[in-house]
Amino acid sequence: MPSTLPDGDPVPSDGSLPPTALVGVGERPLGLYVHVPFCVTRCGYCDFNTYTAEELGTTPGASRATYADAAIDELRMARRVLGPSAPPVATVFVGGGTPTLLPPEDLGRILKAAESEFGLAPDVEVTTEANPESVDQAYLDRLRAEGFNRISFGMQSARPHVLATLERRHTPGRPEQCVAQARAAGFEHVNLDLIYGTPGESDDDWQASLDAAVGAEPDHVSAYSLIVEDGTRLAAQIRRGVLTEADEDVLADRYLQAEETLRRAGLTWYEVSNWARDDAARCRHNLLYWTGANWWGVGPGAHSHVGGVRWWNVKHPAAYAARLAEGVSPAHAREVLDLDTRRVEQVMLELRLAGGLDVGVLDEPGRAAARHAAADGLLEPAHLADGRAVLTLRGRLLADAVVRDLLGWGVQEASARS
Template identity: 60%
Template sequence: MAGALPDGDPVPLDGSLPHAAAAAAGKNGFAVYVHVPFCASRCGYCDFNTYTASELGGGAGRDEYADTVLRELKLAATVIDPEKVDTVFVGGGTPTLLSADDLGRILEGIDKTWGLRSDAEITTEANPESVTPDYLRTLRRNGFTRISLGMQSASPAVLRILDRTHTAGRAPQAALEARAAGFDHVNLDLIYGTPGETAEDFAGSLAAVIDAGVDHVSAYALIVEDGTRMAARMRRGELPFPSDDVAADRYLAAEQALTAGGLDWYEVSNWAAGDDARCRHNMLYWTGADWWGLGPGAHSHVGGVRWWNVKHPTAYAKKLADDHSPGHAREILTDADRRVEDIMLRVRLRDGIPLTLVDAAGAAQALGDGLLEAGAYAAGQLVLTLRGRLLADAVIRDVV
């Protein structure tokens, strides 16, 4: 499970924010994130804030979880009053271990509290083996418009190394079932660079997502986090550490295959079939909007104030039962903090960032190194080339 939460300033028991922050809530868009911390089993590479049934104490199980989240939502309503909710994203863990009706109740609670825009994007993550056609139809009836399925790979051998429990063909099949259930948008997640994965394995995964007809793909290089089972196996020499060169080759393969399949990059790790298929929730994160994170360990950001909830579901439930904010700590971002974070996120976008917001000398150097598109640069915008995407972190360091 995830490591210790960072320290920060205390969160008031009622969760209140400085007046200026509360008054600014939602001025640049407003999103709600709901964290569902349950998993049937733990994947070897995962360090998210998730728990299996054996790791949970009383009062923190799945059956009562929706009611606990609704209690935090009731508290949140006393703190801010954004105009409307643009997007909702339910992540985990495995949100679809909750019943589709419980997820629907949470969504209904958000609508009653702050109001959903008529065109709001409503996403849930799901593991492929955790959904059925009936479940997907119920989700759709309850207002969900988008689903993100954790495929990771089409190779049985790679799935075994990742400790994934679904079969190789289940994720594309679940994507087809989601389309049949009426979902407007379907995403498949891939992980590349897993020890033992071959170029042919990854090519097969790319072909599978394209054949599934999804309109969005997220592809991430494997990152081995301290404290995970995979990290321990690597330290023992059972698995090799990931290779940066292999990861770069896989990224180039993804760009080629996904572009040929009708999907264009819009963020370094994300491809979509047109602007309307972009994940609007993530776009709000990346462009400086506000959001409230519901659930244990969830992070929020409103008006330059960022806070994070206590991590364990039992502690989270107890604080709310006592009518206290579940916030563990918070920080107030300075203008300099917000500028740096804005650059870090927006440089990764296909839309780029105005050159006036970044370091001129660093941008000129990146252009000379072939990391920025010359045409966009001439028009006053910083946009990464394909090579620049491979070296995005270095570009960000230069232009900050």
């Protein structure tokens, strides 16, 4: 969850949605995101809405001990807002922060509340993120007993100096141990998160991280290029010249390394930054995001989307808990997405998927741009002939540029410059 919130329109105190947003709500999958905003320390590159114990102090309502109760209060509000037509929850994703700073039983209470309010789909996917240093075998055993069946470990790198630059606290080798422990606990699916492009990271460093990740035999790997966010300690170090930011060519080379290594290990891309062993290992919760489905975001700063309405909660845990204690929606603001905005977001997100984008979503200039992209080796010609815009490997490296062309933004930018 980003640390800043956009402006938007006011939200009714009871959190109610426009009637149009609820039309057909029972016919679309519903995901639940739970944001746990607590961390032991903040990593130097992190811009998420997180708080350390020192930052929160003794502020009423900001305690880890009371967080699950506040989250459950929001779930009850969600039930009232979505009404009796809401479907059972198809996916649950607990992110942070460091969710595993909470006792497994607290995370389990939130899951049980979701089941009580909405019901859970028979094949529900229940994921939590975890920092490797925050769990052990006993914790993972208890978490699995609470109903979690998928876990995502923040590995980031296998090299000590890269972890030090990122200010990660775990030691190399610990994430791989976590994968084995999660398997022993009975988790069906395990992901490792990697970051490439850290200042000071070499080709060999990145290859070592990839080799360590695939050697642990997770069935899912995510690999993201490092984004240097304004206001972070990392950004300040780069601005002062202490560290040097990786350039676009280096990031492209790192991505190609990832594709080659993960493909050889039997992991296939299904979204630009995500690879899975098979269809069952794909993160179904993230697929809800990428395909514009409905999800309710619980927690401070959490974002939600239902039926073309997007809203976001107040950031601070104390303000969040206080609103819920008063029976008031914790939402800070919202926006009702018009059809053009929804189309733009569909192009931006679905083009990143291996299944591609239905070219019928594009206007005629966009379809012409798709044909040019295929001729330039950025889209798969065979898929385009079947009405799907699917990125090639080279297209994945230039995905943002392809999106701009399909939406006509490249033409607009060129016209503005001329």
